[in-house]
Amino acid sequence: MPIHVEVITPEGVELDEEGAQHVLLSAAGGQLGILPGHIPMFCSVAIGPLTIEKENETVKMATSGGFAELNSDRLMILAETAERAEEIDVERAQKALERAREKLHRAEDVDRARLTSALARARTRLHVAGKKIKAPRPGAGGGTTP
Secondary structure (H helix, E strand, O other): OOEEEEEEEOOEEEEEEEEEEEEEEEEOOEEEEEOOOOOOEEEEEEEEEEEEEEOOOEEEEEEEEEEEEEEOOEEEEEEOOEEEHHHOOHHHHHHHHHHHHHHHHHOOOOOHHHHHHHHHHHHHHHHHOOOOOOOOOOOOOOOOOO
16 A cells, blocks of 8 residues: 655645655665555654655655654654755755855854754755755865765
C-alpha cells in the first residue's frame, strides 16, 4: 500500500500527497529511506532534501528541521520550513550562502552554529533546486566548495 505524505510547517500544509512509493528523508542520523510497509517510527528531521517518489512523479523539497512520524501508510513531517524545488529562489539562496561564508571567514565573534545552519539551509535549497553551488570568491572564505 503506497504512503500518504504530509509536510506541515508553521505556515500551513506545504504538501499532501497520496501514492508515494519511496520517500528519502534527511533525518538527524543521516538519510532515511522509507518504503511502503516500513515499521512505525518517530525521528528528528535535519536540514536537507526530502524526495518523494510516486509512480509517475518525483517531488523534491528542501526542509530545515523538525520531526517525522510514520504510522502504517502515513508519513507526517512537521518541519520548520519546507520548499518545493520549483519554488526555491536560487539567486536568494546563493546570496545567503555567500553571506554566511563571508561572515564565518572574517568574523571572530560569531555564532558559528547559527551560521553553519544558514550554510546548510542555503546548500540544501540550491541542491534541491538542481543548481551547482558556486565556489567562494578568492578571499571570501568558506574553504572548499561542498
